[in-house]
Amino acid sequence: MANPSSTVSYTANLLKYMSLDQKGTAMAEYIWIDSFGGVRSKSKTILKVPDDGKINLADLPEWNFDGSSTGQAPGGDSDIYLRPVAIFPDPMRGDPNILVLCECWDPDGTPNKYNHRHEAAKLMETHKAQEPWFGLEQEYTLLDMSDRPYGWPVNGYPGPQGPYYCGVGTGKVFCRDIVEAHYKACLNAGVKISGTNAEVMPAQWEFQVGPCDGIEMGDHLWIARFLLHRIAEEFGAKISFHPKPIPGDWNGAGLHSNFSSADMRKPGGMKFIEAAIKKLELRHKEHIAVYGEDNTLRLTGRHETGSIDTFSYGVADRGASVRIPRECGSKGFGYFEDRRPASNADPYQITGIMMETMFGGLDSEE
Ligand code: ADP
Ligand code: MN
Ligand code: MN
Ligand code: MN
Numbered sequence: 539m540a541n542p543s544s545t546v547s548y549t550a551n552l553l554k555y556m557s558l559d560q561k562g563t564a565m566a567e568y569i570w571i572d573s574f575g576g577v578r579s580k581s582k583t584i585l586k587v588p589d590d591g592k593i594n595l596a597d598l599p600e601w602n603f604d605g606s607s608t609g610q611a612p613g614g615d616s617d618i619y620l621r622p623v624a625i626f627p628d629p630m631r632g633d634p635n636i637l638v639l640c641e642c643w644d645p646d647g648t649p650n651k652y653n654h655r656h657e658a659a660k661l662m663e664t665h666k667a668q669e670p671w672f673g674l675e676q677e678y679t680l681l682d683m684s685d686r687p688y689g690w691p692v693n694g695y696p697g698p699q700g701p702y703y704c705g706v707g708t709g710k711v712f713c714r715d716i717v718e719a720h721y722k723a724c725l726n727a728g729v730k731i732s733g734t735n736a737e738v739m740p741a742q743w744e745f746q747v748g749p750c751d752g753i754e755m756g757d758h759l760w761i762a763r764f765l766l767h768r769i770a771e772e773f774g775a776k777i778s779f780h781p782k783p784i785p786g787d788w789n790g791a792g793l794h795s796n797f798s799s800a801d802m803r804k805p806g807g808m809k810f811i812e813a814a815i816k817k818l819e820l821r822h823k824e825h826i827a828v829y830g831e832d833n834t835l836r837l838t839g840r841h842e843t844g845s846i847d848t849f850s851y852g853v854a855d856r857g858a859s860v861r862i863p864r865e866c867g868s869k870g871f872g873y874f875e876d877r878r879p880a881s882n883a884d885p886y887q888i889t890g891i892m893m894e895t896m897f898g899g900l901d902s903e904e
Contacts, residue, residue, distance in 0.1 A: 549772045556632065562586055564593060565635040567628060568601055568620050569764050570642050573609030573652050575779070575831070575882050577764045587634045598622040598638060610642060610650055618650055619643040624757045629726040630768065637727065637764070639757055655756060657900075658890035662752035665897040669800035671873070672755035672889050673732065673748025676762065677791035677881045679783045680713045680741045681776040687741035687784065688712045688775050696740050699789065703738045712741045716766075716773050720745070723765045729758050738789040738842075748796065756886040781880035782835035790836030790843065791881035795888050798873035799896075807871030814896045815851050815860050815874060821895045822849040822859070828887040830880025837878065844877065 564584040572578050582601060584593060605611025605618035620640040628635040642650035649656040662670065680688040689712030690696055696709075705711045717734055724731040724745075734745045745766075747758050763779075770777050782790040801810040818825065826833065826846060837846035844850050844859040851860035851874075853867035859878050866872030879888050894900075 560634075565628070565631055566593070566598060566638050567631075567636070568622070568638045568640050569761070570603075570620055570640045571652060571654075571760060571884070575884065577760065577767060578603070578608055579764065591634060593625060593634070593636055595622050595625065598625075601640075605642075605650070610652055611644070615645060617645055619645070623655070624761075626727040626729065626761050629723040629765070637761060639761060654884050654886035654890065655753070658756060658886040658893075659753045660900055661890050661893040664900055665893050666752065668893075668897055670752050670889075670893060671749040671798050671803075672752075672885075672892075673746060673750070673796040673873075674755060674759050674885055674888075675744055675746045675792070675794040675796070676759065677737055677742060677744045677793070678766065679739070679778045679780070679791060680716065680743070680770070681778050681783075683774065683776070685776070685778075687739070689741055698787065699738050699740075702736060702740045702742075705736045705740075710740070711736045713743075713773065713775055716770050716775055717743055717745075719769050719773075720762075720766050723769055724762050727761060727765065729762050729765070730754075731762060737791075739784065742783075742789065742791060749798075752889075753886075755889050756884075759885040779882040781830055781832050781882060785835070787841075789841045792836065792843070792877060793830070793879040793881050793883050793885070793888065795876045795879050795885075795892065796873050797876065797892060802873060803871060805869075805871050808866075811862065811866070811872075811874050817895050818860060818876065818892075819849045819851075821891075825876075825878060825891055825895070828883070828891055829878050830883035832882070833878075833880040836880055 564587045566582045566584050567579050569577055569579040601620040602617045604616050606613040606616035611618050621643055622638045623641050624639040626637040628637050641655050642653045644650050682688050701710050721734055730747055730750050732746045732748055737744050747762055750758050767777050801807055834846050837843045839845040842856045850858040852858045853862045854864040855861050861875045861877055
């Protein structure tokens with residue numbers, strides 16, 4: 539029974555069922571992206587796990603859902619199809635159960651309006667000779683049930699920013715248990731999480747995913763987001779990806795997007811990095827258009843951001859649109875960081891437009 543006085547369920551009671559024999563079946567959690575930038579999921583029984591214990595994409599049927607309930611389809615013609623595209627071990631249910639990331643397709647055989655993966659995957663395929671690597675830094679804020687940042691005083695504010703970034707100690711960080719659980723779960727699921735840190739605003743955190751090859755970036759980031767929402771359920775916290783959850787002198791939340799191509803990673807790579815940044819500058823507006831909702835509230839030129847209206851770049855400059863890390867600046871090769879994307883942006887749109895701007899669209903010869 540759920541605790542009637544709170545919305546937190548007694549997860550511990552679930553434990554005694556978790557080890558029950560599943561009689562050769564597996565639970566597959568089909569996961570997709572909705573029209574609000576959130577994740578949805580539902581469960582399907584896979585009747586027979588293959589003898590080698592490995593479930594492949596070919597073993598997973600297409601499925602469907604009611605798109606009128608997720609803002610993805612009109613009521614009259616509401617079936618949206620789920621096409622499995624990537625499989626991850628399920629860290630909540632354990633072996634042999636799996637998480638299944640899906641693309642959404644309309645009944646007429648075209649990608650759903652919110653399926654940004656399809657286009658991004660084509661761009662990655664077209665430009666695969668570039669060997670694109672991405673690394674995304676996902677910032678987010680933990681909220682309590684009344685949508686207040688977790689651990690903040692009910693009436694009033696915590697002390698000003700300063701002690702919280704990479705903080706250690708009571709009153710400096712909140713909900714480290716969620717962060718730790720999420721980190722472990724990502725590693726267990728094979729998500730390429732590369733680190734975590736507490737952020738500048740209290741109750742704000744970051745995790746990094748990458749480097750990932752091409753389309754794998756969006757896939758891994760979306761599964762990491764799913765796991766964060768899913769795990770936070772068990773702790774009674776909400777996850778906000780809003781880029782400016784608290785107005786005023788509180789840092790916003792971004793999705794810094796680091797990138798390198800094979801050429802950029804080799805000695806002499808700086809000229810390729812600079813050429814790419816020049817191209818990004820020419821399409822600043824087009825990038826901002828897909829770099830997340832409400833990003834105007836965050837990209838003010840203050841709180842470690844560049845201005846939303848003008849493009850700028852520099853070595854080690856955290857107030858620029860694009861930063862070349864100090865170490866890459868001195869070595870003369872490596873990668874660069876696009877600091878513009880908001881925390882709520884779709885990684886498929888970010889990585890897709892970066893490829894298009896740097897290396898050309900789908901009709902270009904490469
Ligand atoms: P910051 O100093 O901006 O906070 P982080 O350490 O949080 O940087 O994140 C750096 C990100 O850059 C990580 O996601 C990492 O995977 C990614 N990264 C590192 N090297 C490369 C590379 N050569 N190409 C693309 N991404 C990279
Ligand atoms: Mn970071
Ligand atoms: Mn950060
Ligand atoms: Mn960064």
